[in-house]
Amino acid sequence: DTQLTQSPSSVSASVGDSVTLTCRASQDINDWLAWYQQKQGKAPKLLIFLGSSLQSGVPSRFSGSRSGTNFTLTISSLQPEDFATYYCQQANRFPYTFGQGTKLEIK
């Protein structure tokens, strides 16, 4: 299976800060990576697909990029509603796998 390793596992930041979350794939997955936001007790919400494409309706402060097998999700100017857990997911090959998540907390 393709392993996805997210770092950090948790991070604290303040409203207005910019944060970058990382997802490293254990093998080449091309651009087959999506990012999701999950709030407590809710289903995940799609933010980014194909590495860097912003899902319709998602604020432009969210952006994704890729360098080799390393993917980043950057959230600029954090808003109160952005504090949540973020997961990456690969779809390059079966089985689809998710990272273990990064919890973004308010400082």
Added chain:
Amino acid sequence: QVQLQESGPGLVKASQTLTLTCTVSGDSLNSGSYYWSWIRQPAGKGLEWIGRIYAGGSTNFNPSLRSRISMSVDMSNNQFSLKLDSVTAADTAVYYCAREVGGDCYFDSWGQGALVTVSS
């Protein structure tokens, strides 16, 4: 706008079969552009993809669960279902159904989730 809703027993006895149904509204299972997936999440843990089904009935399953899984579609009711055999406590989780965009392979719509607890 598509909506997905999981339904099924919240409590299943160990060694029995877990059965969940996802009802889709606002889109047709037969639209041809999507796959229909199941994903689960144990309490406090990450997400695990279980498998997917296409309207025509073709499936892809996670090898870790393949021997215990079956999926089906009911076009007349616009529903798809998951059966997981021989459940254990390790199968206790929130189960989500989700729509996967065909070709691009990401989940753009999710159900609210259904908690299934396996009891001994």
